[in-house]
Amino acid sequence: CCLLSPPPEDQGASPVNGPSVGSYRSSGKRKVHTKKKKGTITANVAGTKYEIVRIVINEMDFIKTRDEDETANLIWNDSAVQHEKIAELRNYQRINHFPGMGEICRKDCLARNMSKMIKCQPQEYSFIPKTWIFPAEYTQFQNYVKELRRKRKQKTFIVKPANGAMGHGISLIRNCEKLPAQEHFIVQEYLDKPFLMEGYKFDLRIYILVTSCDPLRIFLYNDGLVRMGTEKYHAPSEANLSQLYMHLTNYSVNKHNENFERDETVDKGSKRSISWFTEFLRINDYDVAKFWGDVSELVVKTLIVAEPHVLHAYRMCRPGQPPGSDSVCFEVLGFDIILDRKLKPWLLEINRAPSFGTDQKIDYDVKKGVLLNALKLLNIRASDKKRNLAQQKAEAQRRLYGHGSTKKLSAASSDWEKQRHTLERRREELKERLAQVRKQISREEHEKQHLGNYRRIYPPDDKLLLEKYESLLSAAFQTFLAGRAASLQKEMNNPLKRMKEEDILDLLEQCELDDEKLMGKSSRQRGPKVGEREIKVSQRVSFPPNSLSAVFSTGRMHWKPPIKSLKTSPAPSASPTLSGPIRRSISCPRSISSLSSPSEVRALSTKPSPTVPIATPLVRPSSATLRSHSLSRSGSAHRVPHSNSLGTIHSNIGDPLINLRSKEQEAELVRQTLAALTAMKIRLPGKTEEEAEAVLDEILDNWKYHKPKVASYWLVKLDSTKQRKVLDIVRTNIRSALQRIWREPDVESLHLYRLFNRVFNRLLWSHGQGLWNCFSNTGSSWETIFSKSSEVVSPQELQCCRRLVQLCRDCLLVVYKFVSESRGSLTGLSPEWDDTR
Numbered sequence: 001c002c003l004l005s006p007p008p009e010d011q012g013a014s015p016v017n018g019p020s021v022g023s024y025r026s027s028g029k030r031k032v033h034t035k036k037k038k039g040t041i042t043a044n045v046a047g048t049k050y051e052i053v054r055i056v057i058n059e060m061d062f063i064k065t066r067d068e069d070e071t072a073n074l075i076w077n078d079s080a081v082q083h084e085k086i087a088e089l090r091n092y093q094r095i096n097h098f099p100g101m102g103e104i105c106r107k108d109c110l111a112r113n114m115s116k117m118i119k120c121q122p123q124e125y126s127f128i129p130k131t132w133i134f135p136a137e138y139t140q141f142q143n144y145v146k147e148l149r150r151k152r153k154q155k156t157f158i159v160k161p162a163n164g165a166m167g168h169g170i171s172l173i174r175n176c177e178k179l180p181a182q183e184h185f186i187v188q189e190y191l192d193k194p195f196l197m198e199g200y201k202f203d204l205r206i207y208i209l210v211t212s213c214d215p216l217r218i219f220l221y222n223d224g225l226v227r228m229g230t231e232k233y234h235a236p237s238e239a240n241l242s243q244l245y246m247h248l249t250n251y252s253v254n255k256h257n258e259n260f261e262r263d264e265t266v267d268k269g270s271k272r273s274i275s276w277f278t279e280f281l282r283i284n285d286y287d288v289a290k291f292w293g294d295v296s297e298l299v300v301k302t303l304i305v306a307e308p309h310v311l312h313a314y315r316m317c318r319p320g321q322p323p324g325s326d327s328v329c330f331e332v333l334g335f336d337i338i339l340d341r342k343l344k345p346w347l348l349e350i351n352r353a354p355s356f357g358t359d360q361k362i363d364y365d366v367k368k369g370v371l372l373n374a375l376k377l378l379n380i381r382a383s384d385k386k387r388n389l390a391q392q393k394a395e396a397q398r399r400l401y402g403h404g405s406t407k408k409l410s411a412a413s414s415d416w417e418k419q420r421h422t423l424e425r426r427r428e429e430l431k432e433r434l435a436q437v438r439k440q441i442s443r444e445e446h447e448k449q450h451l452g453n454y455r456r457i458y459p460p461d462d463k464l465l466l467e468k469y470e471s472l473l474s475a476a477f478q479t480f481l482a483g484r485a486a487s488l489q490k491e492m493n494n495p496l497k498r499m500k501e502e503d504i505l506d507l508l509e510q511c512e513l514d515d516e517k518l519m520g521k522s523s524r525q526r527g528p529k530v531g532e533r534e535i536k537v538s539q540r541v542s543f544p545p546n547s548l549s550a551v552f553s554t555g556r557m558h559w560k561p562p563i564k565s566l567k568t569s570p571a572p573s574a575s576p577t578l579s580g581p582i583r584r585s586i587s588c589p590r591s592i593s594s595l596s597s598p599s600e601v602r603a604l605s606t607k608p609s610p611t612v613p614i615a616t617p618l619v620r621p622s623s624a625t626l627r628s629h630s631l632s633r634s635g636s637a638h639r640v641p642h643s644n645s646l647g648t649i650h651s652n653i654g655d656p657l658i659n660l661r662s663k664e665q666e667a668e669l670v671r672q673t674l675a676a677l678t679a680m681k682i683r684l685p686g687k688t689e690e691e692a693e694a695v696l697d698e699i700l701d702n703w704k705y706h707k708p709k710v711a712s713y714w715l716v717k718l719d720s721t722k723q724r725k726v727l728d729i730v731r732t733n734i735r736s737a738l739q740r741i742w743r744e745p746d747v748e749s750l751h752l753y754r755l756f757n758r759v760f761n762r763l764l765w766s767h768g769q770g771l772w773n774c775f776s777n778t779g780s781s782w783e784t785i786f787s788k789s790s791e792v793v794s795p796q797e798l799q800c801c802r803r804l805v806q807l808c809r810d811c812l813l814v815v816y817k818f819v820s821e822s823r824g825s826l827t828g829l830s831p832e833w834d835d836t837r
Contacts, residue, residue, distance in 0.1 A: 047077030092384035100313030308480035373452030
């Protein structure tokens with residue numbers, strides 16, 4: 001093993017103020033490893049020229065390997081690596097670059113991809129100056145200049161090489177006719193009103209850590225560098241366009257100026273820390289929280305643009321890796337951001353290989369923290385290599401002996417065997433996904449404990465902000481996939497990707513129940529599902545196509561993706577950790593399962609029963625009981641104000657507050673929730689509350705007439721996405737009510753909301769059959785999901801769930817009635833559909 005020894009000029013060195021011969025270095029003797037011990041973490045840093053990387057590797061107790069060693073746990077390269085190298089990595093290894101990140105790190109690629117997002121999301125992507133790529137957009141640029149000249153406006157433009165760095169080749173122009181039409185570079189509008197500090201222009205170097213692209217996880221380092229110009233700033237004019245020390249803030253440019261100050265005090269010098277700048281803003285009464293919120297949004301939105309490209313390139317390099325598995329790639333990016341006079345951040349460029357040179361003490365302090373905290377977050381363990389080799393051996397044995405794989409069907413297989421085979425494939429895939437979700441939970445716990453000076457900005461803790469980002473991410477994927485092969489679109493979308501642990505466990509329990517029923521029926525043909533006969537009869541009824549999608553086409557609605565059927569999904573090999581009975585982890589309270597016998601149903605009915613009855617198709621409860629009030633614009637549906645800091649605050653103190661509530665307080669809050677649910681109604685667009693009430697009464701009074709039509713609409717016409725949208729009307733309002741009553745923005749941590757989620761999932765079970773069963777007195781009731789729960793469900797909580805089911809039923813009937821009357825036309829569509837309240 002090669003020794004990790006200091007270079008000759010480092011031996012016996014002591015700390016100095018200002019630059020040393022090579023770089024600023026720490027004091028004291030460095031640890032020297034004489035041999036590679038068993039169970040140590042190895043690092044290959046042959047690809048870096050920066051001494052600070054070796055210092056951090058040494059401080060982390062990693063062992064430096066030979067330069068040609070390709071089996072190290074960590075591989076560090078200053079420049080981007082070939083895709084072939086990433087493809088050859090073993091699962092336990094980590095390398096510091098993602099494939100495809102050049103789509104935002106090259107200036108021309110960044111401009112091209114940003115322009116696509118600006119076309120579909122102009123409001124969200126207003127943080128990059130107008131940019132033209134030459135020679136392709138030469139004509140568009142000249143037309144823009146002509147328009148400015150017609151308006152008698154004069155603007156300055158900055159010309160940059162498409163793939164340049166360190167300020168090389170940058171110039172400012174005002175006479176645009178001199179630009180060559182055939183050379184390859186980019187032209188940007190120059191921001192001539194920057195935020196100045198002591199009269200100097202400056203930019204910020206923000207360090208960003210991306211630990212995974214599948215799923216995307218982004219961390220922002222709370223410190224960085226403020227890089228100032230070295231000549232007092234004046235607005236650009238013909239006389240000063242060539243004075244780059246005034247207009248450019250690149251350190252590599254300004255360090256050559258005689259005015260460059262290498263002062264090591266906190267508040268002096270041409271290079272300062274962002275922590276000092278944050279304090280400067282606070283002292284001068286600027287909104288620091290808004291400033292960091294704007295910077296975080298800029299970073300996340302930019303990486304959202306890159307995510308489809310990076311994810312596709314990563315999956316091409318790592319085929320066969322299940323989504324959510326440990327990423328072999330990570331990346332430390334340097335975002336260069338400039339502030340205008342109003343303190344709005346503007347993106348200049350992104351460096352995928354930011355300099356880790358340490359010419360000054362401030363460089364050493366900041367960059368060492370960036371690297372040290374990043375490696376701690378990655379959680380590289382010595383046991384990963386041994387575990388990976390064991391998994392490879394076990395997988396080879398399974399392939400050799402056929403263990404854990406489902407039996408292949410022959411052409412003569414019976415329907416019963418095909419159904420068993422489908423169930424087995426579904427079960428194996430769910431088990432595999434469950435293992436990945438639990439690994440992700442463990443990974444998140446480690447991140448929370450080892451953030452250091454990083455903070456996670458994606459996924460954010462603020463649920464409203466997360467919905468906004470997911471909408472942008474969906475738009476980015478649609479832009480990326482436009483015109484591409486259907487096979488790629490299928491590969492990039494995974495229906496199980498967003499499922500939570502409890503959702504997967506619910507589906508596994510349903511698989512077990514279906515398997516028990518199937519085994520009990522032997523090979524006899526299964527009877528028709530509830531409502532199936534009515535569906536066949538009513539398929540002749542004409543319904544307007546896509547009418548529901550038209551109703552829900554407003555941009556202000558954010559829907560979670562549906563849980564799609566798994567029948568056609570390929571069956572991966574079973575996870576060795578899930579070969580036994582499926583158990584819920586501590587993070588997933590068991591509060592839902594299915595009854596397997598009628599006696600258990602009767603046992604449940606002996607529990608204390610709430611006063612609100614469950615509706616049946618023939619005996620209709622009174623309208624006052626079922627629909628006493630509305631999901632309307634009354635006080636029960638106020639939205640929580642948008643706040644970037646809201647989720648961050650409650651992520652730290654939310655759970656302790658919940659635990660501090662007494663049982664009496666919990667019961668009182670549940671009682672208030674029940675009152676709020678009882679006070680809700682479903683509104684029908686274009687009608688008053690009384691008219692909507694009369695419509696629902698008419699449907700239930702003439703149920704025999706409406707039943708086949710409702711069944712056809714809900715079970716046949718709507719796919720799983722639109723079915724979920726119908727129930728999300730109720731979910732959104734109930735979520736808002738819980739936030740208001742419980743004073744808890746993160747309602748997902750509430751026991752009552754978890755119960756509601758189980759009910760929603762049950763209603764959507766089997767392509768909507770769960771909700772349809774609530775219109776019938778046959779089939780299993782949704783209440784059976786609580787029968788085997790280890791958690792206690794109080795009578796009031798059960799009553800809240802019953803009211804939720806009634807609201808979902810009413811919502812379906814209202815949507816059915818609205819669509820059948822509109823007949824696919826938007827004529828007379830009420831603007832009230834713009835608001836889910």
